[in-house]
Amino acid sequence: xxxxxxxxxxxxxxxxxxxxxxxxxxxxxxxxxxxxxxxxxxxxxxxxxxxxxxxxxxxxxxxxxxxxxxxxxxxxxxxxxxxxxxxxxxxxxxxxxxxxxxxxxxxxxxxxxxxxxxxxxxxxxxxxxxxxxxxxxxxxxxxxxxxxxxxxxxxxxxxxxxxxxxxxxxxxxxxxxxxxxxxxxxxxxxxxxxxxxxxxxxxxxxxxxxxxxxxxxxxxxxxxxxxxxxxxxxxxxxxxxxxxxxxxxxxxxxxxxxx
Amino acid sequence: xxxxxxxxxxxxxxxxxxxxxxxxxxxxxxxxxxxxxxxxxxxxxxxxxxxxxxxxxxxxxxxxxxxxxxxxxxxxxxxxxxxxxxxxxxxxxxxxxxxxxxxxxxxxxxxxxxxxxxxxxxxxxxxxxxxxxxxxxxxxxxxxxxxxxxxxxxxxxxxxxxxxxxxxxxxxxxxxxxxxxxxxxxxxxxxxxxxxxxxxxxxxxxxxxxxxxxxxxxxxxxxxxxxxxxxxxxxxxxxxxxxxxxxxxxxxxxxxxxxxxxxxxxxxxxxxxxxxxxxxxxxxxxxxxxxxxxxxxxxxxxxxxxxxxxxxxxxxxxxxxxxxxxxxxxxxxxxxxxxxxxxxx
Numbered sequence: 140x141x142x143x144x145x146x147x148x149x150x151x152x153x154x155x156x157x158x159x160x161x162x163x164x165x166x167x168x169x170x171x172x173x174x175x176x177x178x179x180x181x182x183x184x185x186x187x188x189x190x191x192x193x194x195x196x197x198x199x200x201x202x203x204x205x206x207x208x209x210x211x212x213x214x215x216x217x218x219x220x221x222x223x224x225x226x227x228x229x230x231x232x233x234x235x236x237x238x239x240x241x242x243x244x245x246x247x248x249x250x251x252x253x254x255x256x257x258x259x260x261x262x263x264x265x266x267x268x269x270x271x272x273x274x275x276x277x278x279x280x281x282x283x284x285x286x287x288x289x290x291x292x293x294x295x296x297x298x299x300x301x302x303x304x305x306x307x308x309x310x311x312x313x314x315x316x317x318x319x320x321x322x323x324x325x326x327x328x329x330x331x332x333x334x335x336x337x338x339x340x341x342x343x344x345x346x347x348x349x350x351x352x353x354x355x356x357x358x359x360x361x362x363x364x365x366x367x368x369x370x371x372x373x374x375x376x377x378x379x380x381x382x383x384x385x386x387x388x389x390x391x392x393x394x395x396x397x398x
Numbered sequence: 399x400x401x402x403x404x405x406x407x408x409x410x411x412x413x414x415x416x417x418x419x420x421x422x423x424x425x426x427x428x429x430x431x432x433x434x435x436x437x438x439x440x441x442x443x444x445x446x447x448x449x450x451x452x453x454x455x456x457x458x459x460x461x462x463x464x465x466x467x468x469x470x471x472x473x474x475x476x477x478x479x480x481x482x483x484x485x486x487x488x489x490x491x492x493x494x495x496x497x498x499x500x501x502x503x504x505x506x507x508x509x510x511x512x513x514x515x516x517x518x519x520x521x522x523x524x525x526x527x528x529x530x531x532x533x534x535x536x537x538x539x540x541x542x543x544x545x546x547x548x549x550x551x552x553x554x555x556x557x558x559x560x561x562x563x564x565x566x567x568x569x570x571x572x573x574x575x576x577x578x579x580x581x582x583x584x585x586x587x588x589x590x591x592x593x594x595x596x597x598x599x600x601x602x603x604x605x606x607x608x609x610x611x612x613x614x615x616x617x618x619x620x621x622x623x624x625x626x627x628x629x630x631x632x633x634x635x636x637x638x639x640x641x642x643x644x645x646x647x648x649x650x651x652x653x654x655x656x657x658x659x660x661x662x663x664x665x666x667x668x669x670x671x672x673x674x675x676x677x678x679x680x681x682x683x684x685x686x687x688x689x690x691x692x693x694x695x696x697x698x699x700x701x702x703x704x705x706x707x708x709x710x711x712x713x714x715x716x717x718x719x720x721x722x723x724x725x726x727x728x729x730x731x732x733x734x735x736x737x738x739x740x741x742x743x
Contacts, residue, residue, distance in 0.1 A: 297479075298481060300444055300468070301475070301481045301483075302494065303443070303444075303468035304443070304475040305469075305494055305495040305542065306469050306470075306472070306474075306546050307469055307494070307498035308469050308498070311498050315494070315497075316483060319483075319485045320484070
């Protein structure tokens with residue numbers, strides 16, 4: 140072996156790869172191909188798929204709107220408690236989603252921290268489609284921040300400094316230099332956020348419930364169908380696998396186009 | 399467009415005070431770590447001095463209370479690395495300054511095209527920076543800095559990273575664009591100072607150790623660093639058949655990497671160590687010979703620098719004794735044409 144890697148490393152590596160690939164193959168073998176399209180196009184499946192795509196798209200947009208400024212502040216400023224803040228912001232990455240859902244319930248729920256304020260405004264968030272979007276954004280936002288902050292740090296500030304000496308105001312620099320330069324990282328962050336939002340289950344079912352057409356996203360639908368109609372569950376699972384593969388392809392594409 | 403600067407940068411142990419007059423080009427030379435780049439960074443608004451005050455055309459750049467951000471200072475900075483924006487074409491890179499100043503796209507691109515023409519890079523307009531060589535990128539960098547129409551142009555070792563073969567062409571571009579422009583150029587190459595600057599500031603360990611008109615500082619350096627790099631012989635005049643004719647009538651033969659057209663203003667540059675000292679006119683070999691009088695003898699290490707009215711020569715102590723040199727001695731100085739570099743100015 141040219142790299143000098145010990146041969147025995149191949150064995151656990153192969154076991155690990157099989158461990159990841161095998162379940163996907165196992166699932167694919169159980170797909171009822173004859174009825175595949177009718178299975179994934181039942182009313183409830185379509186409603187769930189459509190809801191998932193819609194909410195994930197909105198969540199991704201929110202991740203961009205909130206995550207880009209967060210990444211900029213973390214990468215380009217320094218202040219007391221920044222390290223702590225960064226750790227807190229990344230918390231949803233390691234937190235069990237169910238816990239996230241409970242935390243959201245006690246924030247935006249009727250009896251939550253902001254519940255009364257929201258009530259006064261005449262809004263009802265918990266167990267609505269809005270709640271789905273909030274849950275998805277909560278778990279997906281760190282992906283955006285991590286991806287973009289990394290890109291911002293590797294790109295460095297040199298070009299921004301030059302732009303300033305050429306007379307560009309901070310907003311102009313952000314628009315014409317910083318963002319174009321980190322576009323690959325931003326795109327990767329957006330794709331990862333979308334994928335995380337699409338797969339979100341725990342926080343959604345805890346905070347938003349499972350109401351068909353309102354809060355029952357595709358992962359929830361799969362979980363329910365597993366009891367009633369396993370064939371439909373497998374078919375829908377395959378749909379999510381295909382989406383995931385597409386996401387990986389997209390991220391690789393944006394990464395390899397990086398400057 | 400005149401600059402006045404007083405700055406103390408504690409972290410880099412730098413204390414300087416300097417002025418640049420309207421239309422003047424000042425070179426800052428000195429060894430590595432002398433604080434030259436810190437001074438430029440403080441003027442550009444990239445580095446905040448601990449104390450001090452700077453004004454450009456009467457506008458305060460910084461003082462105890464005021465801090466004008468880099469983008470409203472009117473001081474474009476070009477460093478060793480051109481740092482062209484990789485996502486923009488050459489034309490849009492140069493148009494960046496005008497655009498930032500609020501001018502429209504079409505108007506900015508027209509201005510950019512003019513500046514590219516000024517540095518001889520028109521044919522590069524549609525390229526991306528990744529498709530440029532180092533010399534081309536630095537030309538575009540100059541155009542981009544100039545297109546921002548700075549009150550003060552700051553150049554931080556603009557040729558240090560360039561391939562040695564493209565340096566003369568770049569120097570030529572700078573010579574042209576720096577004429578009548580208020581500019582500060584940091585360099586470690588004494589020739590840049592000699593050819594581009596009206597005045598030289600020598601910095602060492604965070605202090606200005608010497609300053610004055612370029613010719614004076616280079617001819618009679620008082621600081622250690624000045625002496626180590628300078629003492630360079632510089633004769634200016636008009637090009638004539640590939641040589642330089644000085645106003646006093648002597649003709650200096652030399653070598654040139656670029657063609658030197660007749661009638662152009664030109665300089666001949668050579669090191670004192672290349673100069674031989676004789677009591678009688680040396681005969682035979684095709685040398686440049688100057689008849690002159692010794693004005694001063696100055697020991698530099700194991701050598702003695704023999705100064706005459708216009709030129710200097712480095713000789714050994716024994717040679718001084720052998721020739722009986724002293725101020726007032728009439729001597730002939732000679733230098734081989736192959737030791738003399740000619741430059742169009």
